[in-house]
Structures are given as C-alpha cells and as structure tokens.
Amino acid sequence: MTRVFDAPRRMVFDAFTKPELVKQWLLGPPGWTMPVCEIDLRVGGAYRYVWRNAKGKEMGMGGIYREIVPHERLVCTELFDQAWYPGEALVTTTLVEQGGRTTLTSTMLYVSPRDPRQCSQVRHGARGRGELRTGLKSCWCRSNNARSDRGDD
Amino acid sequence: MDHGPSATWSSGCVSRQRKSPTSARAQCAGLVDVRVDAQRRIYALRPAPLQELEVWLEKYRRLWEGNFQRLDALLDELKTEELKTKEKKRARAKR
Numbered sequence: 001m002t003r004v005f006d007a008p009r010r011m012v013f014d015a016f017t018k019p020e021l022v023k024q025w026l027l028g029p030p031g032w033t034m035p036v037c038e039i040d041l042r043v044g045g046a047y048r049y050v051w052r053n054a055k056g057k058e059m060g061m062g063g064i065y066r067e068i069v070p071h072e073r074l075v076c077t078e079l080f081d082q083a084w085y086p087g088e089a090l091v092t093t094t095l096v097e098q099g100g101r102t103t104l105t106s107t108m109l110y111v112s113p114r115d116p117r118q119c120s121q122v123r124h125g126a127r128g129r130g131e132l133r134t135g136l137k138s139c140w141c142r143s144n145n146a147r148s149d150r151g152d153d
Numbered sequence: 154m155d156h157g158p159s160a161t162w163s164s165g166c167v168s169r170q171r172k173s174p175t176s177a178r179a180q181c182a183g184l185v186d187v188r189v190d191a192q193r194r195i196y197a198l199r200p201a202p203l204q205e206l207e208v209w210l211e212k213y214r215r216l217w218e219g220n221f222q223r224l225d226a227l228l229d230e231l232k233t234e235e236l237k238t239k240e241k242k243r244a245r246a247k248r
Contacts, residue, residue, distance in 0.1 A: 029216060
C-alpha cells in the first residue's frame with residue numbers, strides 16, 4: 001500500500017507512533033472511535049488498539065515492534081483479537097521524503113499455506129500463540145525456499 | 154480478461170512436471186482449475202474468486218482512503234501549529 005502525504009516524514013512518523021495523534025485518524029469505517037491506543041515505541045515493545053462503534057461493539061488489535069528507525073522505518077507484528085486469517089501478520093512501513101512530501105509504503109506479510117491440505121489445516125486449526133509463531137516462521141522458510149527455487153539468492 | 158484455458162496463465166504453466174510455487178498457491182487459493190493432459194497441466198483462471206477479491210479490495214481501499222484523508226487533515230493542522238510556534242519564537246527573538 002502506497003500513499004503520498006503533503007508533510008515532512010517526521011510528522012507522518014509522529015502521526016503513526018504518538019497515541020494522541022493515532023487516535024485522531026486511524027478509525028476505519030464511519031461511526032468508530034479509538035478509546036484505547038497504547039504504544040510502547042521500543043524494539044520488543046507492544047502496542048494495543050481498541051476501536052468501538054456507537055452500538056458498543058469493540059474490535060481490538062495489537063502487536064510487537066520488531067524494528068524502529070525514527071522517521072524512516074517501522075516493522076511490527078499485527079494480530080486482531082478475533083483474527084479471520086491464520087497467523088500473525090508482519091507489517092513494514094517505510095517513509096521517504098522528497099521536497100517536503102512523504103511517500104508511505106506499507107507492506108503486510110501474512111502466513112500463506114503451501115498446499116490444499118495445509119489450507120484446510122490452517123483454516124480449521126487452533127490459533128494458540130505458539131502455533132502462530134511456528135506458522136509465521138514456516139511461512140518465512142517457505143518464502144526463502146521459493147526464492148532459492150527461483151534462483152534469486 | 155480472457156478466463157479461458159488459453160490465457161497467458163496456461164502458456165506459463167504448461168509442460169512442467171514439477172509444480173511451481175506460484176501455480177501451487179493459485180490452485181490452493183482456488184484461483185485456477187487444472188486439467189491434466191499427459192505431462193502437461195493446463196491452468197484456467199476461475200473468475201468467481203477474483204471478483205470476490207475485487208470487492209474486498211475496493212472495501213479495503215475505501216477504508217484506508219478514509220483513514221488517510223483524516224490523516225491529511227491532521228498533518229495540515231500540525232503544520233499550521235508548527236508555523237505559528239516558529240513565528241512566535243521569531244517575534245520574541247526580535248523583541
């Protein structure tokens with residue numbers, strides 16, 4: 001996902017990492033607010049977001065920061081409380097500034113099953129955290145294998 | 154888009170004994186039908202899941218564009234505030 005903002009990247013970075021700013025824009029569909037926004041901006045630190053709509057329905061999500069380069073790059077895991085997909089996603093956000101404008105690129109890596117049997121295993125399988133980590137790790141291994149299959153390495 | 158088995162997909166995937174990671178994933182995701190013809194595997198795109206994907210993508214795009222338009226407005230506010238603070242500092246320095 002790519003988007004250009006008419007602002008310097010330090011400002012865009014702040015808007016992604018300071019709770020009082022995140023709460024103002026990361027709201028999703030109309031009618032939702034973000035009553036909980038906690039950010040521990042350190043490698044290994046956690047973040048947690050909870051959204052609420054007018055009917056009181058809540059949706060929560062959180063993860064751990066894996067890499068932080070101030071104003072430049074953020075890598076974090078992402079997992080919804082009621083995830084509709086298997087495994088944790090790994091989200092990489094980069095900011096590039098040119099002439100006072102900032103290009104944001106966000107890449108989301110999800111666990112992708114390899115064959116139909118794994119598809120149904122993943123769809124119907126339990127979603128304990130240990131298994132999630134295993135799933136993500138095996139996903140990386142698979143993508144590495146796919147790269148070496150293609151001769152990219 | 155031509156969804157028939159003669160589409161580019163099939164020309165990229167026929168005559169392979171070993172399944173490529175991409176074609177395996179496409180089959181896994183239900184995006185293609187496969188016909189076995191001796192050593193050849195003829196892949197045909199299935200339009201239904203692609204249309205489902207299109208609908209989902211459009212929703213996803215709209216959701217994020219809503220978020221980013223709010224962020225545009227917030228960034229404008231932050232820039233204005235910063236400008237005001239700078240002007241105040243400059244005025245104070247002149248005094």
